[in-house]
Amino acid sequence: MPTPAVGLEDVSLVFGAEDDTSVLALDTVSLEIGAGEFVAIVGPSGCGKTTILNLLSGLIPPTAGTVKRNGQEVDGPSRDIGYMLARAALSPWRSARRNVELGLEIHGVNRQERRRRAEELLSLLHLDGFANAFPSQLSQGMRQRVAIARTLAIEPALWLLDEPFGALDAQTRMAVQSEFVGLWEQSEGSTVILVTHDLEEAVLLADRVIVMTARPGRIKSDTAVDLPRPRVIDELRFDDQFRELEHQIWQELRDEII
Amino acid sequence: MRSSDEERETQAHSAGRLPIRFDVNSLDLKRSPARKVLDRVDLPVQAVRLILLALILWVWQSERIFDGVSLLGFEIFPEIPALFRGTPSGVWDYISKTWDDSVFWGDVKVTSLEALLGFVYGSSAGLVVGLLLGRFRRLARIFAPFLIITNAAPKVAFAPILILWYGVDIGSKIALATIIVFFIVQIPVQAAVGGIDPDLDTVASSLGASQLQKFRLVVLPGILGPLFGALRLGSIYAILAAVFGEFIASKRGLGQRLITASNQFNFGAAFALILILAFLALLFNFVMGVLERRLLRWQDDGGKGSVISL
Numbered sequence: 001m002p003t004p005a006v007g008l009e010d011v012s013l014v015f016g017a018e019d020d021t022s023v024l025a026l027d028t029v030s031l032e033i034g035a036g037e038f039v040a041i042v043g044p045s046g047c048g049k050t051t052i053l054n055l056l057s058g059l060i061p062p063t064a065g066t067v068k069r070n071g072q073e074v075d076g077p078s079r080d081i082g083y084m085l086a087r088a089a090l091s092p093w094r095s096a097r098r099n100v101e102l103g104l105e106i107h108g109v110n111r112q113e114r115r116r117r118a119e120e121l122l123s124l125l126h127l128d129g130f131a132n133a134f135p136s137q138l139s140q141g142m143r144q145r146v147a148i149a150r151t152l153a154i155e156p157a158l159w160l161l162d163e164p165f166g167a168l169d170a171q172t173r174m175a176v177q178s179e180f181v182g183l184w185e186q187s188e189g190s191t192v193i194l195v196t197h198d199l200e201e202a203v204l205l206a207d208r209v210i211v212m213t214a215r216p217g218r219i220k221s222d223t224a225v226d227l228p229r230p231r232v233i234d235e236l237r238f239d240d241q242f243r244e245l246e247h248q249i250w251q252e253l254r255d256e257i258i
Numbered sequence: 259m260r261s262s263d264e265e266r267e268t269q270a271h272s273a274g275r276l277p278i279r280f281d282v283n284s285l286d287l288k289r290s291p292a293r294k295v296l297d298r299v300d301l302p303v304q305a306v307r308l309i310l311l312a313l314i315l316w317v318w319q320s321e322r323i324f325d326g327v328s329l330l331g332f333e334i335f336p337e338i339p340a341l342f343r344g345t346p347s348g349v350w351d352y353i354s355k356t357w358d359d360s361v362f363w364g365d366v367k368v369t370s371l372e373a374l375l376g377f378v379y380g381s382s383a384g385l386v387v388g389l390l391l392g393r394f395r396r397l398a399r400i401f402a403p404f405l406i407i408t409n410a411a412p413k414v415a416f417a418p419i420l421i422l423w424y425g426v427d428i429g430s431k432i433a434l435a436t437i438i439v440f441f442i443v444q445i446p447v448q449a450a451v452g453g454i455d456p457d458l459d460t461v462a463s464s465l466g467a468s469q470l471q472k473f474r475l476v477v478l479p480g481i482l483g484p485l486f487g488a489l490r491l492g493s494i495y496a497i498l499a500a501v502f503g504e505f506i507a508s509k510r511g512l513g514q515r516l517i518t519a520s521n522q523f524n525f526g527a528a529f530a531l532i533l534i535l536a537f538l539a540l541l542f543n544f545v546m547g548v549l550e551r552r553l554l555r556w557q558d559d560g561g562k563g564s565v566i567s568l
Contacts, residue, residue, distance in 0.1 A: 106475070
Protein backbone atom coordinates (compact mmCIF):
# COMPACT_ATOMS: atom_id res chain seq x y z
CA MET A 1 0.00 0.00 0.00
CA PRO A 2 1.44 3.42 -0.98
CA THR A 3 2.21 6.07 1.63
CA PRO A 4 -0.98 8.05 2.30
CA ALA A 5 -0.90 11.76 1.45
CA VAL A 6 -2.22 12.57 4.88
CA GLY A 7 -2.29 10.59 8.07
CA LEU A 8 -3.49 11.16 11.62
CA GLU A 9 -2.28 8.55 14.10
CA ASP A 10 -4.10 8.53 17.44
CA VAL A 11 -4.28 12.32 17.42
CA SER A 12 -5.80 14.09 20.40
CA LEU A 13 -6.02 17.80 20.94
CA VAL A 14 -6.77 19.68 24.15
CA PHE A 15 -7.50 23.40 24.10
CA GLY A 16 -6.63 25.52 27.14
CA ALA A 17 -4.81 22.66 28.90
CA GLU A 18 -3.00 25.16 31.12
CA ASP A 19 -6.28 26.63 32.41
CA ASP A 20 -9.10 25.04 34.35
CA THR A 21 -11.30 25.31 31.28
CA SER A 22 -9.56 22.67 29.20
CA VAL A 23 -11.59 21.25 26.34
CA LEU A 24 -10.92 17.94 24.63
CA ALA A 25 -11.47 18.84 20.99
CA LEU A 26 -10.24 15.64 19.33
CA ASP A 27 -10.14 12.23 20.98
CA THR A 28 -7.64 9.72 19.55
CA VAL A 29 -8.49 10.25 15.91
CA SER A 30 -6.85 8.08 13.28
CA LEU A 31 -7.35 8.74 9.62
CA GLU A 32 -5.60 8.04 6.33
CA ILE A 33 -6.25 9.85 3.10
CA GLY A 34 -4.63 8.75 -0.13
CA ALA A 35 -3.10 11.04 -2.73
CA GLY A 36 -5.69 12.37 -5.15
CA GLU A 37 -8.64 11.62 -2.90
CA PHE A 38 -11.44 14.11 -2.34
CA VAL A 39 -12.63 13.70 1.23
CA ALA A 40 -15.38 15.62 2.98
CA ILE A 41 -15.61 15.84 6.76
CA VAL A 42 -19.04 16.57 8.22
CA GLY A 43 -20.15 16.85 11.79
CA PRO A 44 -21.96 19.08 14.26
CA SER A 45 -20.43 22.47 15.00
CA GLY A 46 -17.66 22.35 17.55
CA CYS A 47 -16.76 18.76 16.69
CA GLY A 48 -13.19 19.59 15.77
CA LYS A 49 -13.52 19.59 11.98
CA THR A 50 -11.61 22.83 11.60
CA THR A 51 -9.09 21.63 14.17
CA ILE A 52 -8.17 18.74 11.88
CA LEU A 53 -7.41 21.23 9.11
CA ASN A 54 -5.35 23.39 11.45
CA LEU A 55 -3.34 20.32 12.45
CA LEU A 56 -2.79 19.22 8.86
CA SER A 57 -1.75 22.69 7.76
CA GLY A 58 0.84 22.76 10.54
CA LEU A 59 -0.65 25.87 12.17
CA ILE A 60 -1.08 24.05 15.50
CA PRO A 61 0.63 20.92 16.90
CA PRO A 62 -1.36 17.98 18.33
CA THR A 63 -1.45 17.39 22.09
CA ALA A 64 -0.83 13.68 21.53
CA GLY A 65 -0.32 11.45 18.50
CA THR A 66 1.30 12.26 15.17
CA VAL A 67 0.19 14.17 12.11
CA LYS A 68 1.85 12.94 8.94
CA ARG A 69 2.12 14.31 5.48
CA ASN A 70 3.52 11.99 2.80
CA GLY A 71 4.88 9.83 5.60
CA GLN A 72 6.75 12.71 7.25
CA GLU A 73 5.72 14.27 10.54
CA VAL A 74 4.25 17.78 10.10
CA ASP A 75 6.13 20.47 12.03
CA GLY A 76 4.89 23.74 10.48
CA PRO A 77 3.20 25.29 7.47
CA SER A 78 4.25 23.77 4.18
CA ARG A 79 4.38 25.37 0.77
CA ASP A 80 2.44 22.67 -1.02
CA ILE A 81 -0.66 23.05 1.13
CA GLY A 82 -3.44 25.45 0.19
CA TYR A 83 -5.66 26.30 3.14
CA MET A 84 -8.90 28.15 2.57
CA LEU A 85 -10.67 29.60 5.59
CA ALA A 86 -14.41 29.86 6.04
CA ARG A 87 -14.22 33.61 5.52
CA ALA A 88 -12.64 34.84 2.30
CA ALA A 89 -10.19 36.91 4.41
CA LEU A 90 -8.99 38.93 1.44
CA SER A 91 -6.60 41.80 2.03
CA PRO A 92 -8.84 44.85 1.52
CA TRP A 93 -5.92 46.90 0.22
CA ARG A 94 -5.08 44.47 -2.56
CA SER A 95 -6.94 44.18 -5.83
CA ALA A 96 -8.50 40.80 -6.68
CA ARG A 97 -5.48 39.91 -8.79
CA ARG A 98 -2.98 40.93 -6.12
CA ASN A 99 -4.91 38.91 -3.55
CA VAL A 100 -4.57 35.85 -5.73
CA GLU A 101 -0.86 36.60 -6.02
CA LEU A 102 -0.32 36.73 -2.25
CA GLY A 103 0.98 33.19 -1.79
CA LEU A 104 3.15 33.44 -4.88
CA GLU A 105 4.62 36.68 -3.59
CA ILE A 106 5.41 35.01 -0.27
CA HIS A 107 7.08 32.16 -2.15
CA GLY A 108 9.17 34.62 -4.13
CA VAL A 109 7.68 33.97 -7.57
CA ASN A 110 8.56 36.78 -10.00
CA ARG A 111 6.06 39.46 -10.94
CA GLN A 112 5.38 38.29 -14.47
CA GLU A 113 4.74 34.70 -13.51
CA ARG A 114 2.56 35.77 -10.56
CA ARG A 115 0.45 37.90 -12.82
CA ARG A 116 0.11 35.21 -15.44
CA ARG A 117 -1.06 32.58 -12.98
CA ALA A 118 -3.42 34.94 -11.16
CA GLU A 119 -5.07 36.06 -14.38
CA GLU A 120 -5.43 32.47 -15.55
CA LEU A 121 -7.17 31.45 -12.33
CA LEU A 122 -9.41 34.51 -12.23
CA SER A 123 -10.46 33.69 -15.76
CA LEU A 124 -11.20 30.07 -14.86
CA LEU A 125 -13.41 31.34 -12.05
CA HIS A 126 -15.22 33.81 -14.36
CA LEU A 127 -13.70 36.91 -12.81
CA ASP A 128 -11.96 38.21 -15.94
CA GLY A 129 -13.21 41.75 -15.70
CA PHE A 130 -12.60 42.11 -11.99
CA ALA A 131 -8.84 41.66 -11.68
CA ASN A 132 -8.32 45.26 -10.63
CA ALA A 133 -11.36 45.55 -8.38
CA PHE A 134 -10.83 45.78 -4.64
CA PRO A 135 -12.63 43.30 -2.34
CA SER A 136 -15.04 46.02 -1.17
CA GLN A 137 -16.23 46.33 -4.76
CA LEU A 138 -16.93 42.60 -5.16
CA SER A 139 -19.99 40.56 -4.20
CA GLN A 140 -19.61 37.84 -1.59
CA GLY A 141 -19.61 35.11 -4.22
CA MET A 142 -16.86 36.89 -6.12
CA ARG A 143 -14.78 37.31 -2.97
CA GLN A 144 -15.10 33.62 -2.24
CA ARG A 145 -13.96 32.86 -5.77
CA VAL A 146 -10.94 35.11 -5.31
CA ALA A 147 -10.14 33.23 -2.10
CA ILE A 148 -10.35 29.93 -3.98
CA ALA A 149 -8.03 31.33 -6.65
CA ARG A 150 -5.59 32.51 -3.96
CA THR A 151 -5.60 29.03 -2.40
CA LEU A 152 -4.98 27.30 -5.71
CA ALA A 153 -2.49 29.81 -7.13
CA ILE A 154 0.39 28.22 -5.26
CA GLU A 155 -0.52 24.94 -7.00
CA PRO A 156 -0.78 22.97 -3.78
CA ALA A 157 -0.81 19.18 -3.73
CA LEU A 158 -3.12 19.24 -0.73
CA TRP A 159 -6.19 21.48 -0.60
CA LEU A 160 -7.67 22.13 2.83
CA LEU A 161 -11.03 23.86 2.71
CA ASP A 162 -12.99 25.03 5.72
CA GLU A 163 -16.64 25.68 4.83
CA PRO A 164 -15.54 27.43 1.64
CA PHE A 165 -19.07 27.86 0.32
CA GLY A 166 -20.92 28.29 3.61
CA ALA A 167 -21.38 32.04 3.35
CA LEU A 168 -22.90 31.95 -0.13
CA ASP A 169 -26.56 32.00 -1.10
CA ALA A 170 -27.93 28.77 -2.58
CA GLN A 171 -27.57 29.68 -6.24
CA THR A 172 -24.16 31.28 -5.99
CA ARG A 173 -23.02 28.29 -3.95
CA MET A 174 -23.99 25.90 -6.71
CA ALA A 175 -22.18 27.94 -9.33
CA VAL A 176 -19.00 28.20 -7.26
CA GLN A 177 -19.15 24.50 -6.29
CA SER A 178 -19.36 23.53 -9.96
CA GLU A 179 -16.39 25.73 -10.84
CA PHE A 180 -14.47 24.30 -7.93
CA VAL A 181 -15.13 20.66 -8.84
CA GLY A 182 -14.16 21.49 -12.40
CA LEU A 183 -10.84 22.90 -11.21
CA TRP A 184 -10.16 19.85 -9.07
CA GLU A 185 -11.06 17.38 -11.81
CA GLN A 186 -8.61 19.19 -14.09
CA SER A 187 -5.84 19.31 -11.48
CA GLU A 188 -3.38 16.47 -11.55
CA GLY A 189 -4.14 14.32 -8.55
CA SER A 190 -4.52 16.98 -5.87
CA THR A 191 -5.79 15.75 -2.54
CA VAL A 192 -8.76 17.64 -1.13
CA ILE A 193 -10.08 17.74 2.41
CA LEU A 194 -13.31 19.69 2.61
CA VAL A 195 -14.85 20.53 5.96
CA THR A 196 -18.54 21.36 5.79
CA HIS A 197 -21.74 21.28 7.81
CA ASP A 198 -23.71 20.73 4.63
CA LEU A 199 -24.18 17.00 3.99
CA GLU A 200 -25.58 17.51 0.50
CA GLU A 201 -22.46 19.44 -0.45
CA ALA A 202 -20.24 16.72 1.02
CA VAL A 203 -21.89 13.93 -0.98
CA LEU A 204 -22.10 15.98 -4.18
CA LEU A 205 -18.42 16.86 -4.21
CA ALA A 206 -16.44 14.15 -2.39
CA ASP A 207 -15.31 10.57 -2.99
CA ARG A 208 -15.51 9.81 0.67
CA VAL A 209 -17.56 11.33 3.48
CA ILE A 210 -16.35 11.17 7.07
CA VAL A 211 -18.89 11.83 9.81
CA MET A 212 -17.58 13.09 13.13
CA THR A 213 -19.22 12.87 16.53
CA ALA A 214 -20.14 15.83 18.70
CA ARG A 215 -17.35 16.99 21.00
CA PRO A 216 -14.98 15.38 21.76
CA GLY A 217 -14.50 14.78 18.04
CA ARG A 218 -14.11 11.18 16.93
CA ILE A 219 -14.69 9.51 13.60
CA LYS A 220 -18.11 7.93 13.53
CA SER A 221 -18.35 6.67 9.99
CA ASP A 222 -16.39 6.71 6.77
CA THR A 223 -18.45 6.17 3.61
CA ALA A 224 -17.27 5.89 0.01
CA VAL A 225 -19.26 7.90 -2.53
CA ASP A 226 -19.22 5.91 -5.74
CA LEU A 227 -20.77 8.46 -8.02
CA PRO A 228 -19.16 8.79 -11.45
CA ARG A 229 -16.95 11.71 -12.45
CA PRO A 230 -16.97 14.22 -13.95
CA ARG A 231 -19.98 15.27 -11.94
CA VAL A 232 -22.60 17.77 -13.01
CA ILE A 233 -23.39 19.24 -9.62
CA ASP A 234 -26.70 20.89 -10.40
CA GLU A 235 -28.17 17.74 -11.96
CA LEU A 236 -26.62 15.20 -9.63
CA ARG A 237 -28.74 16.56 -6.79
CA PHE A 238 -31.78 14.84 -8.34
CA ASP A 239 -30.07 11.48 -8.92
CA ASP A 240 -31.57 8.49 -7.04
CA GLN A 241 -28.25 6.92 -6.13
CA PHE A 242 -27.13 10.28 -4.76
CA ARG A 243 -30.32 10.71 -2.73
CA GLU A 244 -29.95 7.23 -1.27
CA LEU A 245 -26.34 7.80 -0.24
CA GLU A 246 -27.12 11.13 1.32
CA HIS A 247 -29.94 9.56 3.29
CA GLN A 248 -27.71 6.70 4.43
CA ILE A 249 -25.03 9.09 5.74
CA TRP A 250 -27.68 11.32 7.24
CA GLN A 251 -28.72 8.44 9.56
CA GLU A 252 -25.22 8.55 11.02
CA LEU A 253 -25.11 12.30 11.29
CA ARG A 254 -28.57 12.92 12.72
CA ASP A 255 -27.82 11.21 16.06
CA GLU A 256 -25.02 13.72 16.58
CA ILE A 257 -27.13 16.73 15.76
CA ILE A 258 -30.68 15.99 16.85
CA MET B 259 -24.33 47.93 -36.21
CA ARG B 260 -27.01 45.56 -37.40
CA SER B 261 -24.70 42.60 -37.82
CA SER B 262 -23.25 42.99 -34.31
CA ASP B 263 -26.77 43.12 -32.90
CA GLU B 264 -27.62 39.90 -34.68
CA GLU B 265 -24.43 38.36 -33.43
CA ARG B 266 -25.31 39.27 -29.87
CA GLU B 267 -28.74 37.74 -30.29
CA THR B 268 -27.41 34.47 -31.66
CA GLN B 269 -24.92 34.31 -28.81
CA ALA B 270 -27.69 34.92 -26.33
CA HIS B 271 -29.81 32.21 -27.90
CA SER B 272 -27.02 29.71 -27.99
CA ALA B 273 -26.44 30.23 -24.28
CA GLY B 274 -30.11 29.50 -23.68
CA ARG B 275 -30.69 33.03 -22.47
CA LEU B 276 -33.11 35.71 -23.55
CA PRO B 277 -31.70 38.37 -25.88
CA ILE B 278 -31.16 41.88 -24.53
CA ARG B 279 -33.62 44.31 -26.07
CA PHE B 280 -32.95 47.55 -24.23
CA ASP B 281 -30.06 49.57 -25.63
CA VAL B 282 -28.18 51.06 -22.70
CA ASN B 283 -26.21 53.32 -25.06
CA SER B 284 -29.43 55.10 -26.04
CA LEU B 285 -29.40 56.75 -22.62
CA ASP B 286 -27.37 59.94 -22.48
CA LEU B 287 -26.09 59.52 -18.93
CA LYS B 288 -22.56 60.80 -19.45
CA ARG B 289 -21.87 64.20 -17.92
CA SER B 290 -19.79 66.66 -19.93
CA PRO B 291 -16.42 67.67 -18.40
CA ALA B 292 -17.70 71.19 -17.77
CA ARG B 293 -20.78 69.77 -16.05
CA LYS B 294 -18.57 67.59 -13.83
CA VAL B 295 -16.51 70.60 -12.72
CA LEU B 296 -19.67 72.57 -12.04
CA ASP B 297 -21.16 69.70 -10.01
CA ARG B 298 -18.03 69.45 -7.94
CA VAL B 299 -17.68 73.18 -7.33
CA ASP B 300 -21.35 73.37 -6.26
CA LEU B 301 -21.98 77.10 -6.83
CA PRO B 302 -24.61 77.64 -4.09
CA VAL B 303 -22.13 76.34 -1.49
CA GLN B 304 -19.43 78.69 -2.76
CA ALA B 305 -21.83 81.64 -2.78
CA VAL B 306 -22.92 81.10 0.84
CA ARG B 307 -19.27 80.69 1.86
CA LEU B 308 -18.36 84.02 0.28
CA ILE B 309 -21.30 85.78 1.91
CA LEU B 310 -20.31 84.37 5.31
CA LEU B 311 -16.69 85.43 4.85
CA ALA B 312 -17.76 88.94 3.85
CA LEU B 313 -20.06 89.11 6.88
CA ILE B 314 -17.30 88.05 9.27
CA LEU B 315 -14.83 90.56 7.81
CA TRP B 316 -17.41 93.35 7.91
CA VAL B 317 -18.41 92.74 11.54
CA TRP B 318 -14.76 92.47 12.49
CA GLN B 319 -13.57 95.53 10.54
CA SER B 320 -16.44 97.69 11.82
CA GLU B 321 -15.23 96.83 15.34
CA ARG B 322 -18.86 96.39 16.42
CA ILE B 323 -17.97 93.11 18.03
CA PHE B 324 -15.37 94.79 20.25
CA ASP B 325 -18.05 96.93 21.90
CA GLY B 326 -19.16 93.82 23.71
CA VAL B 327 -21.83 91.22 22.93
CA SER B 328 -24.47 90.14 25.40
CA LEU B 329 -26.84 87.24 24.98
CA LEU B 330 -29.72 86.64 27.43
CA GLY B 331 -27.98 88.89 29.89
CA PHE B 332 -24.64 87.08 29.66
CA GLU B 333 -21.62 88.95 28.41
CA ILE B 334 -20.35 86.33 25.94
CA PHE B 335 -17.84 88.68 24.36
CA PRO B 336 -16.38 91.41 26.57
CA GLU B 337 -15.79 95.00 25.58
CA ILE B 338 -12.22 95.35 24.31
CA PRO B 339 -10.20 98.55 24.93
CA ALA B 340 -9.16 100.32 21.73
CA LEU B 341 -5.50 99.50 22.36
CA PHE B 342 -6.14 95.73 22.25
CA ARG B 343 -8.18 95.65 19.10
CA GLY B 344 -6.94 94.12 15.85
CA THR B 345 -8.84 94.43 12.57
CA PRO B 346 -8.67 92.81 9.12
CA SER B 347 -7.04 95.95 7.74
CA GLY B 348 -4.38 95.66 10.46
CA VAL B 349 -3.83 92.03 9.38
CA TRP B 350 -3.56 93.12 5.79
CA ASP B 351 -1.11 95.92 6.68
CA TYR B 352 1.18 93.46 8.43
CA ILE B 353 1.08 90.88 5.68
CA SER B 354 1.70 93.38 2.87
CA LYS B 355 4.52 94.99 4.86
CA THR B 356 6.33 91.75 5.72
CA TRP B 357 5.74 89.90 2.45
CA ASP B 358 9.01 91.20 0.91
CA ASP B 359 10.92 91.01 4.18
CA SER B 360 13.59 88.29 4.00
CA VAL B 361 13.85 88.21 7.82
CA PHE B 362 10.15 87.27 7.99
CA TRP B 363 10.66 84.42 5.54
CA GLY B 364 13.65 83.34 7.59
CA ASP B 365 11.30 83.04 10.58
CA VAL B 366 8.81 81.03 8.49
CA LYS B 367 11.68 78.70 7.62
CA VAL B 368 12.81 78.30 11.23
CA THR B 369 9.35 77.38 12.53
CA SER B 370 8.69 75.08 9.55
CA LEU B 371 12.01 73.32 10.08
CA GLU B 372 11.37 72.83 13.80
CA ALA B 373 7.91 71.42 13.14
CA LEU B 374 9.03 69.29 10.20
CA LEU B 375 11.98 67.70 11.98
CA GLY B 376 9.97 67.16 15.16
CA PHE B 377 7.24 65.60 13.07
CA VAL B 378 9.62 63.29 11.21
CA TYR B 379 11.48 62.15 14.36
CA GLY B 380 8.34 61.81 16.48
CA SER B 381 6.24 59.99 13.91
CA SER B 382 9.05 57.61 12.89
CA ALA B 383 9.71 56.68 16.51
CA GLY B 384 5.98 56.46 17.21
CA LEU B 385 5.46 54.19 14.21
CA VAL B 386 8.29 51.81 15.10
CA VAL B 387 7.41 51.61 18.80
CA GLY B 388 3.68 51.30 18.05
CA LEU B 389 4.33 48.46 15.60
CA LEU B 390 6.59 46.56 17.98
CA LEU B 391 4.35 46.98 21.02
CA GLY B 392 1.27 46.12 18.98
CA ARG B 393 2.86 42.95 17.68
CA PHE B 394 4.63 41.71 20.81
CA ARG B 395 2.29 41.72 23.78
CA ARG B 396 4.89 41.07 26.47
CA LEU B 397 6.93 44.00 25.24
CA ALA B 398 3.80 46.13 25.45
CA ARG B 399 3.19 44.98 29.03
CA ILE B 400 6.72 45.90 30.06
CA PHE B 401 6.58 49.43 28.67
CA ALA B 402 2.92 50.24 29.33
CA PRO B 403 3.31 51.98 32.73
CA PHE B 404 6.22 54.12 31.53
CA LEU B 405 4.41 55.20 28.40
CA ILE B 406 1.12 55.84 30.19
CA ILE B 407 2.71 58.09 32.79
CA THR B 408 4.76 60.04 30.25
CA ASN B 409 1.74 60.47 28.03
CA ALA B 410 -0.48 61.54 30.91
CA ALA B 411 1.90 64.39 31.77
CA PRO B 412 1.03 67.64 29.99
CA LYS B 413 3.90 67.50 27.55
CA VAL B 414 4.20 71.24 27.00
CA ALA B 415 5.27 71.37 30.66
CA PHE B 416 8.57 69.88 29.48
CA ALA B 417 9.24 72.98 27.37
CA PRO B 418 11.25 75.01 29.94
CA ILE B 419 13.38 71.96 30.77
CA LEU B 420 13.97 71.14 27.12
CA ILE B 421 15.11 74.71 26.47
CA LEU B 422 17.76 74.34 29.15
CA TRP B 423 18.80 70.93 27.84
CA TYR B 424 18.69 71.48 24.08
CA GLY B 425 19.39 75.23 23.94
CA VAL B 426 17.37 78.24 22.97
CA ASP B 427 17.70 77.52 19.23
CA ILE B 428 15.72 75.03 17.17
CA GLY B 429 16.92 71.96 19.12
CA SER B 430 14.55 72.44 22.06
CA LYS B 431 11.52 73.01 19.77
CA ILE B 432 12.34 69.92 17.75
CA ALA B 433 12.56 67.94 20.98
CA LEU B 434 9.18 69.18 22.20
CA ALA B 435 7.50 68.48 18.86
CA THR B 436 9.10 65.02 18.79
CA ILE B 437 7.68 64.08 22.20
CA ILE B 438 4.19 65.32 21.38
CA VAL B 439 4.04 63.74 17.92
CA PHE B 440 5.47 60.45 19.22
CA PHE B 441 2.45 59.74 21.41
CA ILE B 442 -0.04 60.95 18.81
CA VAL B 443 1.32 58.31 16.42
CA GLN B 444 2.38 55.50 18.76
CA ILE B 445 -0.96 55.00 20.54
CA PRO B 446 -3.22 54.63 17.49
CA VAL B 447 -0.61 52.57 15.62
CA GLN B 448 -0.35 50.13 18.52
CA ALA B 449 -4.13 49.86 18.74
CA ALA B 450 -4.42 49.40 14.96
CA VAL B 451 -1.93 46.54 14.96
CA GLY B 452 -4.08 44.78 17.55
CA GLY B 453 -7.16 45.41 15.44
CA ILE B 454 -5.92 43.73 12.28
CA ASP B 455 -8.18 40.90 11.12
CA PRO B 456 -6.60 37.74 12.62
CA ASP B 457 -7.76 35.75 9.59
CA LEU B 458 -5.37 37.75 7.40
CA ASP B 459 -2.57 36.66 9.69
CA THR B 460 -3.70 33.04 9.53
CA VAL B 461 -3.89 33.16 5.74
CA ALA B 462 -0.36 34.57 5.51
CA SER B 463 0.92 31.96 7.99
CA SER B 464 -0.71 29.11 6.12
CA LEU B 465 0.92 30.36 2.93
CA GLY B 466 4.26 30.08 4.73
CA ALA B 467 4.96 33.78 5.38
CA SER B 468 7.84 34.63 7.72
CA GLN B 469 7.38 37.16 10.56
CA LEU B 470 9.04 39.80 8.38
CA GLN B 471 6.81 39.01 5.41
CA LYS B 472 3.75 39.22 7.63
CA PHE B 473 4.90 42.63 8.83
CA ARG B 474 5.21 43.82 5.25
CA LEU B 475 2.15 42.14 3.75
CA VAL B 476 -0.37 42.22 6.59
CA VAL B 477 0.61 44.59 9.41
CA LEU B 478 1.94 47.62 7.54
CA PRO B 479 -0.85 47.90 4.97
CA GLY B 480 -3.37 47.05 7.69
CA ILE B 481 -2.53 50.09 9.81
CA LEU B 482 -2.21 52.68 7.04
CA GLY B 483 -5.68 54.14 7.65
CA PRO B 484 -5.25 54.89 11.37
CA LEU B 485 -1.60 55.81 10.75
CA PHE B 486 -2.54 58.59 8.37
CA GLY B 487 -5.21 59.85 10.73
CA ALA B 488 -2.49 60.11 13.37
CA LEU B 489 0.00 61.70 10.99
CA ARG B 490 -2.48 64.42 10.06
CA LEU B 491 -3.13 65.24 13.67
CA GLY B 492 0.60 64.97 14.40
CA SER B 493 1.49 67.43 11.67
CA ILE B 494 -0.77 70.05 13.22
CA TYR B 495 0.54 69.38 16.71
CA ALA B 496 4.14 69.62 15.49
CA ILE B 497 3.47 73.24 14.54
CA LEU B 498 1.73 73.84 17.84
CA ALA B 499 4.77 72.45 19.67
CA ALA B 500 7.22 74.57 17.68
CA VAL B 501 5.21 77.76 18.33
CA PHE B 502 4.79 76.98 22.01
CA GLY B 503 8.50 76.30 22.39
CA GLU B 504 9.24 79.64 20.77
CA PHE B 505 6.85 81.35 23.19
CA ILE B 506 8.94 80.10 26.11
CA ALA B 507 12.31 81.18 24.78
CA SER B 508 13.67 81.69 21.29
CA LYS B 509 15.63 83.97 19.02
CA ARG B 510 13.80 83.31 15.77
CA GLY B 511 10.55 81.91 14.42
CA LEU B 512 6.90 82.81 13.88
CA GLY B 513 6.02 82.00 17.50
CA GLN B 514 8.68 84.42 18.63
CA ARG B 515 7.24 87.06 16.28
CA LEU B 516 3.75 86.35 17.59
CA ILE B 517 4.67 86.75 21.25
CA THR B 518 6.56 89.98 20.45
CA ALA B 519 3.60 91.36 18.49
CA SER B 520 1.22 90.58 21.39
CA ASN B 521 3.55 92.19 23.88
CA GLN B 522 3.62 95.32 21.72
CA PHE B 523 -0.20 95.35 21.48
CA ASN B 524 0.13 94.87 17.73
CA PHE B 525 -2.94 92.68 17.34
CA GLY B 526 -3.19 93.10 13.58
CA ALA B 527 0.24 91.45 13.38
CA ALA B 528 -0.75 88.79 15.93
CA PHE B 529 -3.86 87.78 13.96
CA ALA B 530 -1.85 87.83 10.73
CA LEU B 531 0.73 85.46 12.24
CA ILE B 532 -1.97 83.13 13.55
CA LEU B 533 -3.44 83.05 10.05
CA ILE B 534 -0.02 82.30 8.54
CA LEU B 535 0.53 79.47 11.04
CA ALA B 536 -2.86 78.02 10.16
CA PHE B 537 -1.89 78.04 6.50
CA LEU B 538 1.39 76.37 7.35
CA ALA B 539 -0.52 73.62 9.18
CA LEU B 540 -2.90 73.23 6.24
CA LEU B 541 0.06 72.88 3.90
CA PHE B 542 1.45 70.07 6.08
CA ASN B 543 -1.95 68.47 6.15
CA PHE B 544 -2.35 68.80 2.41
CA VAL B 545 0.90 66.93 1.77
CA MET B 546 -0.30 64.16 4.12
CA GLY B 547 -3.61 64.04 2.29
CA VAL B 548 -1.91 63.60 -1.09
CA LEU B 549 0.23 60.77 0.30
CA GLU B 550 -2.77 59.18 1.95
CA ARG B 551 -4.83 59.22 -1.20
CA ARG B 552 -2.02 57.53 -3.09
CA LEU B 553 -1.50 54.79 -0.53
CA LEU B 554 -5.13 54.25 0.44
CA ARG B 555 -6.68 54.09 -2.99
CA TRP B 556 -8.59 50.97 -1.92
CA GLN B 557 -10.48 53.00 0.70
CA ASP B 558 -11.79 55.28 -2.01
CA ASP B 559 -14.92 56.94 -0.80
CA GLY B 560 -14.69 60.47 -1.96
CA GLY B 561 -13.25 63.22 0.20
CA LYS B 562 -11.54 61.02 2.75
CA GLY B 563 -8.08 62.07 1.66
CA SER B 564 -8.63 65.80 1.74
CA VAL B 565 -9.00 68.29 4.52
CA ILE B 566 -10.09 71.14 2.34
CA SER B 567 -12.11 70.62 -0.79
CA LEU B 568 -12.51 74.05 -2.29
